Amino acid sequence: MEHITLLLGIVIVTALVFDFTNGFHDTANAMATTISTGALKPKTAVAMSAALNLVGAFLSVEVAKTISGGIINEEGIRTEVIFAALVGAILWNLLTWLLGLPSSSSHALFGGLIGAAVMSAGWSSVNGSTVVSKVLIPAVAAPLVAGLAAMLATRLTYRISKQAGEQATSKGYRAGQIASAGLVSLAHGTNDAQKTMGIITLALVTGGVLAPGANPPVWVIVSAGCAIALGTYLGGWRIIRTMGKGLTDLAPPQGFAAQTSAATVILASSHLGFSLSTTQSCSGAVMGSGLGRKGGVVRWSTATRMFIAWGLTLPAAGLVGAGAEFLTQQGTWGIVLTGALLVAGSGVIWVLSRRRPVTIDNVNDLDDVNDEPAGVVTTAIAAVTPPPTGSAVAAADDLKTTIPGPDTEPARPATV
Amino acid sequence: MNIDWAALGSVFGVSLIVTVALVGLFTLGIVGLSKRESAAARGGSATLAVTGAYVCFAACAAAVAYGIQLIVA
Numbered sequence: 001m002e003h004i005t006l007l008l009g010i011v012i013v014t015a016l017v018f019d020f021t022n023g024f025h026d027t028a029n030a031m032a033t034t035i036s037t038g039a040l041k042p043k044t045a046v047a048m049s050a051a052l053n054l055v056g057a058f059l060s061v062e063v064a065k066t067i068s069g070g071i072i073n074e075e076g077i078r079t080e081v082i083f084a085a086l087v088g089a090i091l092w093n094l095l096t097w098l099l100g101l102p103s104s105s106s107h108a109l110f111g112g113l114i115g116a117a118v119m120s121a122g123w124s125s126v127n128g129s130t131v132v133s134k135v136l137i138p139a140v141a142a143p144l145v146a147g148l149a150a151m152l153a154t155r156l157t158y159r160i161s162k163q164a165g166e167q168a169t170s171k172g173y174r175a176g177q178i179a180s181a182g183l184v185s186l187a188h189g190t191n192d193a194q195k196t197m198g199i200i201t202l203a204l205v206t207g208g209v210l211a212p213g214a215n216p217p218v219w220v221i222v223s224a225g226c227a228i229a230l231g232t233y234l235g236g237w238r239i240i241r242t243m244g245k246g247l248t249d250l251a252p253p254q255g256f257a258a259q260t261s262a263a264t265v266i267l268a269s270s271h272l273g274f275s276l277s278t279t280q281s282c283s284g285a286v287m288g289s290g291l292g293r294k295g296g297v298v299r300w301s302t303a304t305r306m307f308i309a310w311g312l313t314l315p316a317a318g319l320v321g322a323g324a325e326f327l328t329q330q331g332t333w334g335i336v337l338t339g340a341l342l343v344a345g346s347g348v349i350w351v352l353s354r355r356r357p358v359t360i361d362n363v364n365d366l367d368d369v370n371d372e373p374a375g376v377v378t379t380a381i382a383a384v385t386p387p388p389t390g391s392a393v394a395a396a397d398d399l400k401t402t403i404p405g406p407d408t409e410p411a412r413p414a415t416v
Numbered sequence: 417m418n419i420d421w422a423a424l425g426s427v428f429g430v431s432l433i434v435t436v437a438l439v440g441l442f443t444l445g446i447v448g449l450s451k452r453e454s455a456a457a458r459g460g461s462a463t464l465a466v467t468g469a470y471v472c473f474a475a476c477a478a479a480v481a482y483g484i485q486l487i488v489a
Contacts, residue, residue, distance in 0.1 A: 059488050133419045141424060149432045153439035160443040164450040172446035176476070183483050190487050256442070261435040267486050268430045274423040 006332075007079055008207040010339055012200055014086040016227040019196035021093040023053065023107040023231020026192065028239040029102070029262070029282040032183040035363060037255035039174035040181075042235070042360040049185040050233035056189020057197075057225030071110055071134060072117040073125045079206050080328040080335065081116045082199060084140025087342050088112030088321030092313060094349045100238035100246070100358070101309040104277040105192065110135055111317030118318075119325035131314075134275070139310055142265070142276035143284025150261035151287040156294025157253045168363075173252035180259035187266050188278060189228065196224040236357040243283060245364060246302045248290025258282075258289035280310065439480055445472030 030052075031045040040048065089108040096103045110131075117125040161169050197216045204210040210217075244250065250258065262278075262285040269276040283306060290298045327334040327341075448462075448469025455462035 056487065122442045123438065137419060137424070141428075145428050145431050149435035152432065152437050155437050157443040161447055164447045169443075169450060172449065174440070176442050176446075179476075179480055183480060183487070186484065187487050253443075257435075257439050260439050260442075261431070263483065264435045264438070265427070265431045268434065269427045269482050271486050272423055272427050272430065274420055274427045276427065413484055 005207060007083070008203060008209065011079055011083045011203045011358065013085070014083055014090070014339075014342070015196050015199045015203065016108070016223055018086045018090050018093070018105075018199075019191060019193065019224055019227040020231035021090050021097070022192050022196070022345060023050075023228040025093050025097055025102075025105050025231075025236050025239060026188055026279060027232045027235050029278050030181045030188060031235075031252055032240045032243035033255035033259050033286060034177055034181045034283070035240055036339070036366075037174070037177065037252045039177045039249050039255065041049075042237075042240075042363055045181070046233050046235040048182065050229040052182055052185035053189035053193065053228040053232045055187045056191075056227050057193035057228060059186070060190040060194060064082040069129045071127055072113050073121075073127065074202075077117070077206065078120065079203055081113075081120045081325060081414075082203055082206070083335070084116035084119070084324035084328055084338065085109065085112035085321045086199070087324040087338060088115055088317040089346050090342065091320050091349075094346055095316075096309050096313075097225040097236050097238055098349050098353050099305075099309070100242040101306050102243050102279050102283050103306070103309045103313050104139075104237050104279045106195070106277060107139070107310075107313045108317045109195070110322075112321035114246040114314065115318030115321030115323075116325040119322040120329070135314065138276045139280055140271075141274075142280035143235040143287070143359045145269075145276065145284070146261050146265040146281040147284035147288030147291070149265065150258045150288030151292035153257040153261055154254050154289045154296075156258055158293060160312070161253065170252045173256040177252065177256040177259050180256070180263045183263040184259065184266060184278070184282070185232075187263070189225070191270070191278070193224045193228045196227070197221055200224065235360070237360065238353070241358055241363050241365075242302065242306070243286055246299060247283065247286050247306075248296060248298050250286070250289065251293065254289035254293055254296070257292065258285040261285040261288065264323070315356065362366065434479075438476060441472045442476050445469040445476070448472065 027046055027049055030049045031040070034040045035042050035045050039045075086109075088113040089105070092103075092108040092111065093105055096108075114126050114131070151397075197220050200220045201210065201214070201216040204217075204220075205212050205214065235338040265276060265281045265285070266278055269281075287298045287303060290296045324338045324342075327338045446469070448465040451462040451465035452469075456466075
């Protein structure tokens with residue numbers, strides 16, 4: 001390991017940080033419905049998901065050969081480009097987490113890679129048609145497939161179980177839901193931890209530490225598995241709340257149908273050769289199960305914010321990645337500055353998140369999930385809150401106004 | 417532009433059928449088991465329903481095992 005340069009060290013650490021954000025960003029996919037229907041206690045749910053993520057990281061021997069699956073031309077990719085891409089992906093992951101919006105970590109990484117590659121080698125390094133076929137079409141297809149399946153399954157399960165009492169069935173639904181959630185966690189561990197291993201391995205190969213085509217060293221596998229499991233265990237409670245409570249109200253049968261649909265879509269898609277994003281499949285399944293129940297509602301304003309975030313993922317992460325690549329091109333001080341900006345940006349987002357923390361204690365509280373049910377409760381709270389809390393609410397409103405602004409969002413890289 | 421519509425179509429079809437079938441089976445199992453409780457409350461037994469329920473659960477367990485196999489492979 002004595003050949004590892006400063007840059008390579010930074011890239012490895014950054015890749016592990018990305019892995020970590022990936023973990024807590026995507027806990028929601030596996031566990032949001034399980035937590036919101038009460039099938040598992042929040043802590044138990046994330047612990048189980050983390051354990052399965054870790055197991056998943058060791059299960060598969062096939063490590064991702066490419067980072068981007070052909071979206072960019074990875075021939076002769078420089079280590080700085082990987083670093084810049086990771087910076088873009090991490091910051092976008094953190095920002096969407098702050099806003100509690102589920103968005104695809106893979107797409108954030110793709111976006112960062114595209115931005116960094118364009119800045120580094122021009123537009124020709126991006127394979128436009130692969131972007132369409134691997135990112136854009138799946139982004140539309142995933143929620144549709146999963147949503148339709150979940151909706152039909154929800155209808156069916158309500159019809160069949162009508163004669164049985166709710167009391168008798170809810171325990172069974174919970175067991176089924178836990179099984180489906182376990183499958184999603186396991187699949188996530190194999191896919192996404194593999195991805196980080198692929199990045200680190202590629203960086204090591206680029207840096208000349210490993211021979212091309214070499215398998216990742218054990219410490220890479222262990223550290224990537226641990227980073228994603230730790231992230232999962234800490235739990236992205238903001239996103240869990242949006243997915244489990246914010247999009248729709250889930251009863252145990254719906255949670256079961258949604259989770260089963262998500263697990264099926266994820267497994268079917270990755271093994272039939274048309275990979276669909278886990279996050280988008282899960283969100284779609286949750287909405288589908290919301291539509292499938294009689295009298296069920298989908299909160300379209302929350303859903304719309306989520307869709308906007310999906311649309312912005314690629315360009316926003318791309319712009320940050322491009323900005324970071326621009327800095328790293330300036331030489332060592334640029335790389336150090338980029339690293340410092342990444343730390344500072346993450347710190348700011350973390351501080352902002354403390355203003356209105358979401359923890360295991362309030363993860364299932366619907367009141368302040370989103371601004372839209374400005375009904376009795378919200379108004380009552382607003383009426384009785386003393387000034388300090390009032391300013392916190394105002395601050396939160398400030399945050400909210402920045403969410404859908406496609407114009408303000410891409411401006412971010414300039415300041416980062 | 418090379419979009420694999422056939423793969424997308426089969427993902428769509430397989431996901432739809434498998435999800436609905438699994439959820440349906442599992443619900444039948446749950447309903448079958450709940451018959452046992454109501455039968456026990458009446459003092460009788462519901463052997464057929466319970467056996468059917470276990471068959472359903474076994475099929476679901478097999479599907480989960482297949483899923484794990486897909487993940488590992």
